[in-house]
Structure formats: C-alpha cells, structure tokens
Amino acid sequence: MVFSSETFLFLFLPAFLALYYLTPWRWKSLTLLAGSYVFYAWWRVDFLLLLVGTTVFTYLVGRRIRHAGTDRARRLWTGIGVAGCLGVLGVFKYAVFFLDSLTALFGTTPDQIGVHWQILLPIGVSFYVFQSVSYLVDTHRGDAPDDVRLIDFMAFIALFPQLIAGPILRYKDLAGQFRHRTHSVELFSDGMSRFFIGLAKKVLLADAVAPVADLAFSGGNPSLTLAWLGAAAYMLQLYFDFSGYSDMAIGLGRMLGFRFIENFDAPYISRSITEFWRRWHISLSVWLRDYLYIPLGGNRVGNARTYVNLMTVMVLGGLWHGAAWTYVLWGVWHGGWLALERATGLARSRTPLALGRTLLVVLVGWVTFRAASVPDALDVYAGMLGLNGVRMDAAAAFDLTGEGLAFVAIAALVAALEPRLRRLSGGAFAPRADGTLTVASAVVPSALVTTLAALTVLKLAEQSFSPFLYFQF
Known part of the structure; x- marks a missing residue:
C-alpha cells in the first residue's frame, strides 16, 4: 500500500x-x-x-x-x-x-x-x-x-x-x-499538516519533474543539454520524493502520538559533502556512524585509517541502497570526497563556491545512483561532456514539455529557499508569547494546508500510479 x-x-x-x-x-x-x-x-x-x-x-x-x-x-x-x-x-x-x-x-x-x-x-x-x-x-x-x-x-x-x-x-x-x-488535537493537526506537505512534495514536485529525468536516463545517448537537465531533474525528484515520504511518515507518527527523528534538513544548501551527509537521510547517516564508523575506529585511529573507514562506510552505505555496481561506485564517489575534504580542510569552507562545488559533486554522483547499469551511467556522463552532441534531437525536444521545465525550475527554487520558507512560516504562524493563537497562527496555516491538500488530491485523481523511489531499497 x-x-x-x-x-x-x-x-x-x-x-x-x-x-x-x-x-x-x-x-x-x-x-x-x-x-x-x-x-x-x-x-x-x-x-x-x-x-x-x-x-x-x-x-x-x-x-x-x-x-x-x-x-x-x-x-x-x-x-x-x-x-x-x-x-x-x-x-x-x-x-x-x-x-x-x-x-x-x-x-x-x-x-x-x-x-x-x-x-x-x-x-x-x-x-x-x-x-x-x-x-x-x-x-x-x-x-x-x-x-x-x-x-x-x-x-x-x-x-x-x-x-x-x-x-x-x-x-x-x-x-x-x-x-x-500524548494524544491531542494540536498534535494530530500538526501531524496531518506535515503529512499533506509531504504528499504535496511527492505529487506536485517529485512526480512533476520525473518525466524530464526519465527522458535523459531512458532514451540513450543524451545530448549535453538533455544530460545536464535530466541529471538536475533527478536530483530534485529524488529529494522531494524521499523527503516527502519522510514528512508523511513523521506526520503519521504524530497523528498516532509518536515523535520520530527528522530525516532531512535542506541538504541542497550544503557547502561540503560532509555537511551534506549531516542533512541528507539523517537517520541512515546516524545509523552508519553509530553502528559502523565508530566501531571501526572512526577518526581515532590516525588519518590513513580514518580515510579507509570513511570509504568503507560509504561503500557499504551504497550497497545498502541496492545490489548493483552503480551503488558501489556511488559509495566510492562520496567516500572519496569525504576523505578528500577531511584531508584538505574543504569541509570548513563556507563560500558560495563551496556551495556550487558541493551541488556539482552531488549531482554527478546521482547519475550513477539513477542509472540502471554502469554503461548507462557512462552514457549520461558522455552526454554531460558533450560527446553526444550539444543540442537535443527532435524527438527529445518534442517530448520535453514546457510544463516539465517549469516544474524543474519551481522545484529548484523551493529546494533553494526551503530554510527561508521554514523561518518565514515559523515566524508568521507561531503562537504569541502568552500561548494564545492569532488569526495568522490559527487560520492562515490551516487554509494553506487545506489548499495544498486539495490541489494534491486533484492531481492524484488525474495521474497514474507512481510509487516512492526508495521502495526499491
């Protein structure tokens, strides 16, 4: 189900x-x-x-x-x-x-x-x-x-x-x-809001950009334009699909009185791969740290062993996602960058250049994560290097709709502004100091979530079945 x-x-x-x-x-x-x-x-x-x-x-x-x-x-x-x-x-x-x-x-x-x-x-x-x-x-x-x-x-x-x-x-x-x-109306309402926000992420954003990603990864020999666009679309699809599921799970838990740990914290604003893994799939990162990295010695066994431990953890983390060499290579890619950042101090950089570098590293890694096989990943990488041509062929250009491009842009904007959106909503919708609710804190959020839920259900009624991506893991 x-x-x-x-x-x-x-x-x-x-x-x-x-x-x-x-x-x-x-x-x-x-x-x-x-x-x-x-x-x-x-x-x-x-x-x-x-x-x-x-x-x-x-x-x-x-x-x-x-x-x-x-x-x-x-x-x-x-x-x-x-x-x-x-x-x-x-x-x-x-x-x-x-x-x-x-x-x-x-x-x-x-x-x-x-x-x-x-x-x-x-x-x-x-x-x-x-x-x-x-x-x-x-x-x-x-x-x-x-x-x-x-x-x-x-x-x-x-x-x-x-x-x-x-x-x-x-x-x-x-x-x-x-x-x-504790079971309360407030906790149930909060959980229901979180659930519908997650559902909207899945239906209105992840599913909307999926056709653009599929076009690049399933057609073969993608051009430079299509390869980069498809990789970016998948980067956004995976995030909103998986973080949407996590939001829904956390929301359902609150409706039942449980408080689960957060699983995502705006990972695409990270300025290093080290920071990225503190923000992406947090529960897996914590699990790998506590039950694998630390028992292996963590960073207490000298630099060389620390680098080996980082690589080992990430390779096994890649294998956890799936039994394929693409996941192993994805783990090697991230493990190598974690070791490099630790050796060079890149993890401490906070410049805009560090943000761009991190996004590029993550995006390049997602190609291997998404591809059905290593040759398919190499095909997309060839496209990203311009080896398959620069412009899209007529068939790909015909299949690439303006709606798909618009949703890629919207999803990218939401991912970039996510921390600010959280702060704005927290400030506008929070109760007053005496604990009472203002019109803004009581009515506005409910109206927004209700509208979001209605749009999501309407979209669900017209689209075909679309399982969550992490079901395959």
Missing part, C-alpha cells in the same frame, strides 16, 4: 485512525501491530511471514543477550543475532548480485552453469533489518531498556508510517513513547 494512493488515503487511514482512537490505551500496541501487518500484507502476504519471523527472532535473541551471564556469552548471542538479521539481507537482496559477479569473474553466467534463480526483494527489508540490528547492538551495549514487551517490539518493527522507507528508528529512542505518549 502506498501513502499516495486512494486506497490508503480514503480507506485504510480513516478506518485505522478511527479504530486506533477507539482502542483503550493498553491495547493500542496491538492495534498498531494489526494495522501495520494489514498495511504490509496488502502488497504480499507471504513476505509478511519474513517480517514476523525476523521480528520474533530479534526479540528472542535480545532476551538471550540481556540475560547472558558473561561478556563472552553476550558477544556470542549478539553475533548470532546480527548474523541472522544480515543473513536475511544477504539472501533476499545480495545473493543474485554476488552470484552474477562471481560467475562473471570466470567468464560465464549463472544460467550457463545452471545455478541462477530469481529472488523478489521484500519491500522495506533494508529498513526493518537495520532497526533489528540496532536493537541487538544497543541491547549488548546496555542502551536498550530491560522491560521490553514483545507486543511493543513487534509494533515498533512493523510501525506502518515508517515501515517501507524510514526514517530508520531505534527502539531505545521510542521505548518511552510505547509506555506513554
């Missing part, structure tokens, strides 16, 4: 919210769990079993870690649990990739040696496996609470607002909210 579908907006969500608020407090986790399982099973019932199995396995291993009598036993059970969770990813996400790569080294294919098979990637598996691993490691470290109820933990892993595409949550951050959380 997709947040931007009529089924979710007009059937599942109203029915679930009504049931949730009618449920007594002691049964709310059960209601959350049941609703989340229905949400997930709407896609495929069989993969719901994998989600349930991974959850119960993680919970039981966590208990063994907690009650282990020695450090050696705790390490053993933590290793078993982490290996089991990562094994799920290994089988469903990477088995075919590694098999293809291995046979290619010997000049053959899996089909030729009779060992090839197709494995469907369970939706959201990368996210709930990472949440499971963080729970096991936190339990080993003594950071997770001792009184973890199975029903609460199962509801946490399956929590439908963030189940499919994050943010990546940690149980230790939400444990207190499962024991007690």
Whole structure:
C-alpha cells in the first residue's frame, strides 16, 4: 500500500485512525501491530511471514543477550543475532548480485552453469533489518531498556508510517513513547499538516519533474543539454520524493502520538559533502556512524585509517541502497570526497563556491545512483561532456514539455529557499508569547494546508500510479 494512493488515503487511514482512537490505551500496541501487518500484507502476504519471523527472532535473541551471564556469552548471542538479521539481507537482496559477479569473474553466467534463480526483494527489508540490528547492538551495549514487551517490539518493527522507507528508528529512542505518549488535537493537526506537505512534495514536485529525468536516463545517448537537465531533474525528484515520504511518515507518527527523528534538513544548501551527509537521510547517516564508523575506529585511529573507514562506510552505505555496481561506485564517489575534504580542510569552507562545488559533486554522483547499469551511467556522463552532441534531437525536444521545465525550475527554487520558507512560516504562524493563537497562527496555516491538500488530491485523481523511489531499497 502506498501513502499516495486512494486506497490508503480514503480507506485504510480513516478506518485505522478511527479504530486506533477507539482502542483503550493498553491495547493500542496491538492495534498498531494489526494495522501495520494489514498495511504490509496488502502488497504480499507471504513476505509478511519474513517480517514476523525476523521480528520474533530479534526479540528472542535480545532476551538471550540481556540475560547472558558473561561478556563472552553476550558477544556470542549478539553475533548470532546480527548474523541472522544480515543473513536475511544477504539472501533476499545480495545473493543474485554476488552470484552474477562471481560467475562473471570466470567468464560465464549463472544460467550457463545452471545455478541462477530469481529472488523478489521484500519491500522495506533494508529498513526493518537495520532497526533489528540496532536493537541487538544497543541491547549488548546496555542502551536498550530491560522491560521490553514483545507486543511493543513487534509494533515498533512493523510501525506502518515508517515501515517501507524510514526514517530508520531505534527502539531505545521510542521505548518511552510505547509506555506513554500524548494524544491531542494540536498534535494530530500538526501531524496531518506535515503529512499533506509531504504528499504535496511527492505529487506536485517529485512526480512533476520525473518525466524530464526519465527522458535523459531512458532514451540513450543524451545530448549535453538533455544530460545536464535530466541529471538536475533527478536530483530534485529524488529529494522531494524521499523527503516527502519522510514528512508523511513523521506526520503519521504524530497523528498516532509518536515523535520520530527528522530525516532531512535542506541538504541542497550544503557547502561540503560532509555537511551534506549531516542533512541528507539523517537517520541512515546516524545509523552508519553509530553502528559502523565508530566501531571501526572512526577518526581515532590516525588519518590513513580514518580515510579507509570513511570509504568503507560509504561503500557499504551504497550497497545498502541496492545490489548493483552503480551503488558501489556511488559509495566510492562520496567516500572519496569525504576523505578528500577531511584531508584538505574543504569541509570548513563556507563560500558560495563551496556551495556550487558541493551541488556539482552531488549531482554527478546521482547519475550513477539513477542509472540502471554502469554503461548507462557512462552514457549520461558522455552526454554531460558533450560527446553526444550539444543540442537535443527532435524527438527529445518534442517530448520535453514546457510544463516539465517549469516544474524543474519551481522545484529548484523551493529546494533553494526551503530554510527561508521554514523561518518565514515559523515566524508568521507561531503562537504569541502568552500561548494564545492569532488569526495568522490559527487560520492562515490551516487554509494553506487545506489548499495544498486539495490541489494534491486533484492531481492524484488525474495521474497514474507512481510509487516512492526508495521502495526499491
């Protein structure tokens, strides 16, 4: 089920919210769990079993870690649990990739040696496996609470607002909210506003610029003009698609009384790749830092090892996104720039030139991230260098509409002005010092969000189905 579908907006969500608020407090986790399982099973019932199995396995291993009598036993059970969770990813996400790569080294294919098979990637598996691993490691470290109820933990892993595409949550951050959380009209209204803002990002901006990106990446041999325009369009599409989903997830969480961490902070105003990764997909950056970079030694093991650690983290972060060499190269690209910035001090630069350099580095990296294969990425890079010609051919020029170009410009303007828009809205719509609401703080935001919601729903009614990009990860 997709947040931007009529089924979710007009059937599942109203029915679930009504049931949730009618449920007594002691049964709310059960209601959350049941609703989340229905949400997930709407896609495929069989993969719901994998989600349930991974959850119960993680919970039981966590208990063994907690009650282990020695450090050696705790390490053993933590290793078993982490290996089991990562094994799920290994089988469903990477088995075919590694098999293809291995046979290619010997000049053959899996089909030729009779060992090839197709494995469907369970939706959201990368996210709930990472949440499971963080729970096991936190339990080993003594950071997770001792009184973890199975029903609460199962509801946490399956929590439908963030189940499919994050943010990546940690149980230790939400444990207190499962024991007690506040439900209020103000919090629900705030969550609903955040939800519709995210939906508008997805429908009115990301989906609107997608055809321009598709034109550059699917036609072959793009010209210089089309290659740069398509890369910029994808840069904007990915941001508004994914940040829109995160806004919707955070908004839904607030409607249910939860407060999730923010996942984006205007990343396209960053003046270094180091800053970019503090602003982009924040929950993944924090996860990689706490559970991979720091255990590897972080920056405490000398410059050379620090650079290796940065590269290792980013390559594995690239592989987390997908089992393809394009994601590995994307990780190498970002890891290399992080190491370069640390070695040269570029991360401290705050000039407009630093902003332009960072945007260029990010845009060039997104080409590899978007391309279906390495040769396809090289084809787009050739276009960006002018090797496929400068002007678009007649077919591409015909398909490139003025509406698409206008939305690329609008999306770029919104991304550039996002911090200022936040400040302006915060100043204009905030309550007075005595806590009372003015007309501006009460009526204007509601009118704007209502208008935005109406435009988004109207747009949804006329466009075809468009899943979120991060569903593939």
